[in-house]
Amino acid sequence: MTFSMQHREPRDEDLIKGATGDWEIILGLEVHAQISSNAKLFSGSSTAFGAEPNTQVSLVDAAMPGMLPVINRYCVEQAIKTGLGLRAQINLRSVFDRKNYFYPDLPQGYQISQFKHPIVGEGVVVIDLAGGRSVAVGIERLHMEQDAGKSVHDLAPGNSHVDLNRSGVALMEIVSKPDMRSSDEARAYVTKLRTILRYLGTCDGNMEEGSLRADVNVSVRRPGAPLGTRCEIKNVNSIRFIGQAIEYEARRQIEILEDGGSIRQETRLFDPKAGETRSMRSKEEAHDYRYFPDPDLLPLVVEQADVDRIAANLPELPDDKKARLMSEYGLSAYDATVLVGEAVTADYYEAMMKSGSGKRDAKLAVNWMTGDLFGALNREGHSIETSPVTPKQLGELVDLITDGTISGRIAKDVFDSMYKTGRDPLEIVEKDGLRQVTDTGAIEAAIDAILAANPEKAAQAKEKPALAGWFVGQVMKSTSGKANPQVVNKILNAKLGISSDD
Amino acid sequence: MSVDQDTVRRIARLARIAVRDDELPALAGELNSILGFVEQLGEVDTTGVEPMTSAVAVKMKMRDDVVTSGNHQKDVTANAPKSEDGFYVVPRVVE
């Protein structure tokens, strides 16, 4: 199953207009995702974030003489689970190689990785784009490897301080095919990948803490022309920066090419402050990693039975959940996509729908959830998990609107006090007497009173029906918004002799 | 395949071993005699032969995902030629 680039026709919206004509951007991403696990890939050290320097470093992580790696079974299962989530081929036999190079944050002098025989082969990620458009991005491979430590450069002039806490933490390097054609697609890809990993629970996707980093390979070409020379932008650690880095880098390359220059293949760094990419001097020197199978480890052999067991326990994936929400609740692709972005969001929605009678208005429910509820959560700095309004309560509010107990306007007040007090909507409606008045007698009385109090305005209104609106406002005021607007219009029009056009 | 002095310089750089120019000729000679010695493997027909991955055929044992080590900051830095506040210290690494 390969989704290679040739299958894609350039879209005009994606092309960059240069001085000498159009350019197409070709993007491939290498995402490093930290495997969620208690211990490191080959040692018994903790992976917890933010500990004191070198306190989560075993003798193995510090590469003490004679120390040996022993692989963490759970990390292997997490990699397989991720492979299945990417609908990818799982290789029952994979091999750990040593990638040899010298760097202070690489204590062994080599990184244990998988070069020739990765544990996961080709797969696919379907990304969701504006206007309900979706694109299948091919996955080339996924392999396991060790993370490096970290060097701190600003503790003392002229020195770097090395902390090996991260050294040996398990990573999955997920390599895409060069299937993306715009920064939007690249951002959508990382967003979707992150969603999948979080659904699977194989990576927390926390980009601030570096649990998810992307190396972005950027090249440009004339539409349909052969591939251009690519530059790799290393370790971009936010989805916004990925977009900015691509936009800048593509334009940089186009400028060079349009000035008759040529692109030098190199690794670059994105500087968020300057909003530009810079060549990485330290990586200039040509590398020769001298990969060879790690003789301290045996080939990694997994049984098909283990793969099947993991597959059987796979959670519902975002694409499946989206399809189900659309068919079960008749939601639009757009609404469904918004809901499945986080499993907890979809869960909240489904809890809300299931808590109801069954004829709860699915569309109205989405609007209230993604509109008023999300708005309030953002304002108050709450998350969907800590929402003071339960799915059941929000559902009941939706029902009160549908059955005409309260108007949409009143519902907003009810929601606010639900959010503040956590009380049930019906209780609020009753206690604060917010029921919508539909009884014509009461409304007629209110109208008569106002007409009587304003005879000349009434006369004008008979001439100019447009003025009737003023009376509606007065009636709503006098009933403190509880009067059913339709009923008010009907009676008022009758009394002013205006033909109701509904 | 014969190794010239530039190759020796390149290899020494990869291996992070400083070599003086006056050492290059002797080193090139030694490497060439050893490489000449191992050349004879070329005679062996290895078509379709699996490279050895392990001298004894056993399935790789795996560890459970439990934290068994930690807070050895002193132990892992005690032998360091230069350390400070629990960090290893090296000359500034520029990115």
Place this chain on the structure above:
Amino acid sequence: MSDLTKLTLAGARDALKAKEITSSELTGAFVKAMDEARVLNAFITETADQALDMAKASDARLVKGEGGPLEGLPLGIKDLFATKNVLTTAGSHILDGFKPPYESTVTANLWRDGAVMLGKLNNDEFAMGSSNETSYYGPVINPWRRKGSDAKLVPGGSSGGSSAAVAANLCLAATATDTGGSIRQPASYTGTVGIKPTYGRCSRWGIIAYASSLDQAGPITHDVRDAAIMLGSMAGYDEKDSTSVDRPVPNYEAVLGQSVKGLRVGIPKEYRVDGMPAEIDALWTRGMEWLKAAGAEIVDVSLPHTKYALPTYYIVAPAECSSNLARYDGVRYGLRVEGKDITDLYEQTRAAGFGPEVRRRIMIGTYVLSAGYYDAYYLKAQQVRTLIAQDFANAYAKCDVLLTPTAPSAAFGIGESSADPIAMYLNDVFTVTVNLAGLPAISVPAGLSGEGLPLGLQFIGKTFDEETLLRTAYALEQAAEFKAAPTSWWRT
């Protein structure tokens, strides 16, 4: 008892159990012997105080009739084994001052069984050598001398400190490691017994790595029984070593003395290399006679890829060492030579910290793994390795154990052979095949050369069949009755 240091491990064990001697007396005698033998340069670090403390603790257990299989027995430890808080150098300048905060699994097993540590034994730098002349701490001198000569001879390598210390009675037995012959060749050069068990039999955890796929620990001892006793304690599964094998350790001592009647002993014709001294050829033939007399059957076998073993070894071992030794960078332990930047620090530290032979092998290994050469060298070598292993599998269809010489010569003089790397490598011609195939092998002293120097014969066994190996070696030992010993000329 007259000279306690002349006891075998088994003899001392029995004397301790019988309470004829105490570990403190025994250990004291060895401390004195070490002190008188400094000229041999067998030890890099002597731990006399620690030894006497351990001996006292052993005596306390022994009087209560308690204690492990090695209770109170003083041993020497090759300086390739990490010993907690005791200087561990691998014979290299680059590990200056390194005191591991951990104990290797093999030595931990020995202390668990009650053994006493006398000190750390000299060896070729990072076990790279066949004469112990590459050690930063200087060459070890073989206690044996040629008839009527006082020329200094090498004790073999890389476990030269171990072989010399056992031969000179500076310890009851010693640990050693064998990557291409580093246990068996020194044993042959010093009239001692050395066994390299099957790859995976002893844990490599805490042993400073040279070539991970070839390195194995084993003992050097006075006789076959002592080798069986030592191996029994050193061996065992270790979950900290992914390549260690999970199978029970048999009682090796129990098989000694069992008959070799009907045992099929294979003689690989390819080991009759041209230029092999006649006396070694003769010794080999005598070995066959002894075994025949004991009821064994001699069968001719062929190991066609034997001549490719050394070239294969000199690709695989340097390749692995070039990567294994990358961690010696002056940052976390050992020697550090400051530089103008990090790369300069690395290059100066490693140039100053590694000796010529280690630098040479790192360079070779780096070259054969470098872009464009991997397939031609490393991959090819690993394929030939498979063929070499198949040779043995085919041979074992016809026989139970193989008999060969251990080394193509007796001990040579210091400086005689170290000039030309290739000439030096040839010392391993009979031993290196075994490491490539992961098989167990043992060297037993079988006679003296014309110059009065010890010569060993080697048995090669099937995977994890150390029992047949020891049983056969014991039978040959009985027949050979090798009783010669060096005069203690070094005593001052």
